[in-house]
Amino acid sequence: MSGGVDSAVAAARAVDAGHEVVGVHLALSRMPGTIRTGSRGCCTIEDAMDARRVSNLLGIPFYVWDLSERFKEDVVDDFIAEYAAGRTPNPCMRCNEKIKFAALLDKAIALGFDAVATGHYAKVIDTPRGRELHRASSWAKDQSYVLGVLTERQLAHCYFPLGDTPSKALVRAEADDRGLQVAQKPDSHDICFIPDGDTRGWLSSHLHREPGEILDETGEVVGRHDGAHGYTVGQRRGLQLGRPAEDGQPRYVLSIRPVSNQVVVGPKHQLAIGRVAGGRFSWAGDPGFDVAEWFDCDVQIRAHADPVPARASLQPILDEERTELHRDGATHEIVVDIDLNQSEPLLGVAPGQTAVLYSGSRVLGQFTIDRAVAAGAISRGRRRERAV
Incomplete structure (x- = not known):
């Protein structure tokens, strides 16, 4: 209670x-x-x-x-x-x-x-x-x-x-x-252990803050930040860029590079995601089919986001670069290909977020996102596959 x-x-x-x-x-x-x-x-x-x-x-x-x-x-x-x-x-x-x-x-x-x-x-x-x-x-x-x-x-x-x-x-x-005094009590929306709701400020008191560069998608320095942990993928406000985009359009955080302490920004369309994959997965009961084979589903990446059509499968992790993303020593990951024909693309997916898979109203399972691939890269890859 x-x-x-x-x-x-x-x-x-x-x-x-x-x-x-x-x-x-x-x-x-x-x-x-x-x-x-x-x-x-x-x-x-x-x-x-x-x-x-x-x-x-x-x-x-x-x-x-x-x-x-x-x-x-x-x-x-x-x-x-x-x-x-x-x-x-x-x-x-x-x-x-x-x-x-x-x-x-x-x-x-x-x-x-x-x-x-x-x-x-x-x-x-x-x-x-x-x-x-x-x-x-x-x-x-x-x-x-x-x-x-x-x-x-x-x-x-x-x-x-x-x-x-x-x-x-x-x-x-x-x-x-029923006479319960909590009948009109406000809902809870904030993170409970961050008293004032200032996540960035709270993190600054728990993590070392190291200034670094903000790059555009070409690698050119367009600004400075006072700590990469204060940013998240999809963020638009508070970037404090020293150089506006050539087309005058707003820029968004595309990725965060903790090793080099850099934040990468770019246009909104580059936030569109075509594939997500990750580990720490679990199934909410028996799916009723072989999850190693591709199956149709919907994927939801935030509590209040709309689900988007996709297909998914459980696949072995074969290359070393992907293995390093999984800190739990996992040998398999869930791979989800997003339906690129929908009217509203999936935007601003960040590693660390939870992806929940649905079949209609049923929850099939979930995993923690370790990597996201841009829709443009997936689209180009599919064109190459068709050409072959």
Whole structure:
């Protein structure tokens, strides 16, 4: 129970369904000021008090479990390391993977509980092949993307009471009818361990800031930066370029080179991606087909992005350069070719982001992006293949 309205209503519905429910709030920081303050519905002291009040009203036991050490190691330290490597991580994905549905779930199962219920908007469906993870009924509120890290074993112990609710407004109305004080509590959107929302400033206090060059796509120096970790692929604002583009069009961050401490910028069309690939993959249940063969799917690379048509397959990593990208010693990676015929191209993909694969409403699995290939390069390659 985060202290927000979604988990409060989820707990209430679990009680109504006849389950024996225990409320658990996660303490994720031992250092005052390192977790966002104010009633935002995540992991502050105020949130713990809100969760306790809801539990008291529902008549269920309530506990605070200290997972701060695991959170620092698996989420905060990982976040810092990824940015130091020139990547753009998603800490919410890591928190779901390592904390809520690993450390928390493992402890719950060890104590004899059957499942962890949360306020996520997603659905778990039982099929003859096992459990499947699907989008929520309301795609506008769907949170299946951030749950894409769940494995078949974890899905067997998940319970999402809000999955069939058409809108957040109905959840708030239900909370109000139940007399829950969190009915109108604002949603949480920021990174919880960055109190003021200033990610660049927070990173500057945790990473060595080394000034360097900003290059255009031809390699010409067009500006200076005060630390490459303060930039991310697709960024347009705050570049402070000393030389405008010849055509007068805005430029965007195309890539970050941590070894040489350089940031590369260029026109927007060069952000279009034709292929992504990466490791640290997992499957949300049995896909039902051979993933080593090419299969049609949709790929989504951000929590609130639209999915785009693609085809994917699990392939062995054969060349040494690609092997070096995988720090976990992986022997295989997922390769996804984006459909280049769609009206809106996939833009601004950064290494470190999570790609979630879908088949219709079903989540097939996910992987961490290690490399992205420009659509232009893919298009030229396909033309060469046709010529041969």
